Amino acid sequence: MRGDKKASLSSDLVVDLYSNLLAEIWGIVSELIGETILALLFTVAIRDMADKHPFLKSMEVSEDGISMHRVREACRRIPPEEVHRGFHGFITQFSNLCSALAQGVISREILPRVFPKVREAERMISQP
Amino acid sequence: MRFVFKELNVLRSTITAISTSPGVKEISESAANNLPNLFSYSSFCVFWKEGLALYLYQDESCAAPFTQEVIRNMAGVLKTLGEERVDFEKIVPRVEKRKLGPQPMLMAPRATLKSHLTLPLAVEGEMIGCISVNSDQPNAFDAQHLQFFSVIGCQMAATLEHLRRFSSVKSMATYDVLTGLYNRRYFEERLKFETERCFSYRIPLSLVMVDIDHFKKVNDTFGHPEGDMILREVASLLTKSVRKKDTVARYGGEEFILILPEADIEASSIIAERIRLLVESTLFDVGKAQLNITVSLGISSFPIHQAGSGSDLIKMADQALYDAKRKGRNRVCIFGANPGKN
Numbered sequence: 001m002r003g004d005k006k007a008s009l010s011s012d013l014v015v016d017l018y019s020n021l022l023a024e025i026w027g028i029v030s031e032l033i034g035e036t037i038l039a040l041l042f043t044v045a046i047r048d049m050a051d052k053h054p055f056l057k058s059m060e061v062s063e064d065g066i067s068m069h070r071v072r073e074a075c076r077r078i079p080p081e082e083v084h085r086g087f088h089g090f091i092t093q094f095s096n097l098c099s100a101l102a103q104g105v106i107s108r109e110i111l112p113r114v115f116p117k118v119r120e121a122e123r124m125i126s127q128p
Numbered sequence: 129m130r131f132v133f134k135e136l137n138v139l140r141s142t143i144t145a146i147s148t149s150p151g152v153k154e155i156s157e158s159a160a161n162n163l164p165n166l167f168s169y170s171s172f173c174v175f176w177k178e179g180l181a182l183y184l185y186q187d188e189s190c191a192a193p194f195t196q197e198v199i200r201n202m203a204g205v206l207k208t209l210g211e212e213r214v215d216f217e218k219i220v221p222r223v224e225k226r227k228l229g230p231q232p233m234l235m236a237p238r239a240t241l242k243s244h245l246t247l248p249l250a251v252e253g254e255m256i257g258c259i260s261v262n263s264d265q266p267n268a269f270d271a272q273h274l275q276f277f278s279v280i281g282c283q284m285a286a287t288l289e290h291l292r293r294f295s296s297v298k299s300m301a302t303y304d305v306l307t308g309l310y311n312r313r314y315f316e317e318r319l320k321f322e323t324e325r326c327f328s329y330r331i332p333l334s335l336v337m338v339d340i341d342h343f344k345k346v347n348d349t350f351g352h353p354e355g356d357m358i359l360r361e362v363a364s365l366l367t368k369s370v371r372k373k374d375t376v377a378r379y380g381g382e383e384f385i386l387i388l389p390e391a392d393i394e395a396s397s398i399i400a401e402r403i404r405l406l407v408e409s410t411l412f413d414v415g416k417a418q419l420n421i422t423v424s425l426g427i428s429s430f431p432i433h434q435a436g437s438g439s440d441l442i443k444m445a446d447q448a449l450y451d452a453k454r455k456g457r458n459r460v461c462i463f464g465a466n467p468g469k470n
Contacts (some may be wrong), residue, residue: 032271033247033278036285042249044209100208101246105274 012079014121018087019068021117025091026065028109029098035063041101042066043096048114053086080125088118129287138165139276146283151291152176153183155284159259160185163280164228167273169261169468170235171198175206176249176257177214187228189235195223197241198262206258221380239264245277249285256285294327304354304378307363315377315385316438322375323390323438326430332428334396336386338366338403341422341457343382346414354414358421361412368445369403385445393462400460408458423459424449431461459468 030038042061043089050057055078058070075083091114142162149155149225156174160183169184184195203216234468237312249257259281261269269277295416304311319335326333337405340346340362347355359382366376366384375387388396404425411418427451428441435441444463452461 032274034282036245036250036282037278040253041246042256043253045211095450097208100205101248102269102274103243103245105245105271109271 010125011075011078011083013124014080014083014087015068015072015075017117017121018083018091021091022066022087022115024083024113025094025110026125028113032106032109033102035065039063041094043098045097046092048093049086049090051084052089053089055083055096056086056090059090084121085124088121091118134441135166135276138162139279142280143283147287148278152179152288154310155291156183156185159280159284160224160226163210163261166276167261167269168229170194170228170233170239170265170267170366171262173198173202173260174257175202175259178256178292180214180219180375182216182219182461183225184221186223187235188225188235189233191235191237191239193237193242194235194239194262195221198244198260199411199447200317200396201241201244201262202258204262205260208440209255209258211250211255211319219396242266243267243268244275244405247281247286249276249281249453251289255289259284259369271398283405302318305359306376309363309384310375310377314378314401315375315379315387318375319387319438319441320375322387323430323441326389330431331390332392332395332430332432333441334388334391334393334427335399335441335445336388336396336403337379337401337426337442337449338362338384338386339424339449339453340382341424342455343421346419346421350414350417350419352389358414358419360406361410361425362421365406365410366403369406370399386441391429393427393432396427396429397460397462400427404460424457425460426450426452426463427460428463457469 055074058074061068143159188360246260414461428444446462448463
């Protein structure tokens with residue numbers, strides 16, 4: 001019981017971390033390509049990764065931004081490592097889409113923000 | 129700062145040109161005409177999913193291998209975005225070569241695609257196409273180019289969506305949804321036009337009103353979906369039986385109406401009789417059964433019937449149709465002529 005609670009707490013922290021990172025990515029990329037195209041890319045990336053990490057389906061994307069409300073609920077039952085893998089996979093897929101579209105133009109802007117956060121998430125889940 | 133103002137001004141003109149374009153080709157052209165004023169590139173490519181149209185606006189010096197590479201790259205990006213069903217092999221690109229800047233580009237014949245910006249054209253989460261700018265130079269595009277290009281892409285998508293909606297409203301105002309024939313509203317508009325033209329020059333003009341015999345029984349016996357199928361089938365037979373200049377419309381329920389310009393009583397009788405025979409000899413599929421149905425037809429004609437208006441002609445054709453029904457159905461009756469034709 002105590003272990004479950006600890007796992008959910010830690011998953012919450014991972015969700016928080018990626019939630020902030022995704023909001024940051026949204027802000028940067030929407031300035032480059034606009035919300036309509038960005039929402040489409042997020043949707044495609046979710047669709048591509050949802051088979052492997054079903055909790056990503058709970059991420060709600062619209063032109064107004066991303067809502068993580070349902071993701072937070074879904075992740076409470078998932079180990080933090082899996083939450084981290086899911087988000088990391090999603091961001092990698094999104095970066096791949098951006099590279100396919102605009103070579104390095106978008107990736108150059110977002111990758112410097114992504115790496116430190118991913119490392120932070122890794123540190124967070126490796127702590128006993 | 130002044131530099132940015134200049135570019136914003138170009139962007140403004142581009143958006144205005146795109147938003148006032150009347151069709152897909154014109155939207156693409158408006159973007160192609162203005163883009164070179166924003167930044168340099170060798171080729172601008174537009175793909176519209178609807179109608180599978182691919183437009184390429186390239187510099188005069190672009191060689192065929194470069195063009196092929198641009199198309200392959202666009203296909204690759206679409207695949208990455210999950211649009212795998214688009215078969216680019218079947219699309220014939222419309223390539224237009226033009227001078228893209230004040231200085232000649234002089235692309236080498238073996239030049240390859242070194243950089244590109246490709247963006248999906250999206251509306252409400254749906255991808256309706258894709259655009260790309262391409263260059264034989266490495267790192268030809270930066271973040272500002274992407275920003276300008278995305279603004280143009282958004283405007284292109286929004287304008288096309290607006291046109292799509294407008295054309296769907298226009299179609300609803302013109303066509304009958306069930307049969308695909310013209311609807312009553314369009315028929316009335318067309319009749320007004322034809323009566324004005326024919327009455328002024330005393331050109332013959334005939335109307336034929338067609339009604340499916342015992343259609344209620346078909347609906348009651350086989351159900352409304354089967355009844356709808358028969359209406360569609362009869363509509364198709366009517367369209368096949370008339371001339372190019374004629375108008376076939378659904379008048380209401382199981383009633384159809386034909387405008388036959390430059391057709392006198394004799395010509396319109398031939399067409400009406402052709403329809404009657406064709407329907408009579410057609411076997412209609414209703415579920416697992418096959419069914420014979422018949423139609424009754426009433427004709428009115430200008431100038432012989434001395435109609436003073438389009439609505440006079442309608443009333444006369446309706447009266448003739450009533451005669452055909454009264455005389456036993458499956459026949460053609462002409463207004464004012466007592467013996468029915470069968």
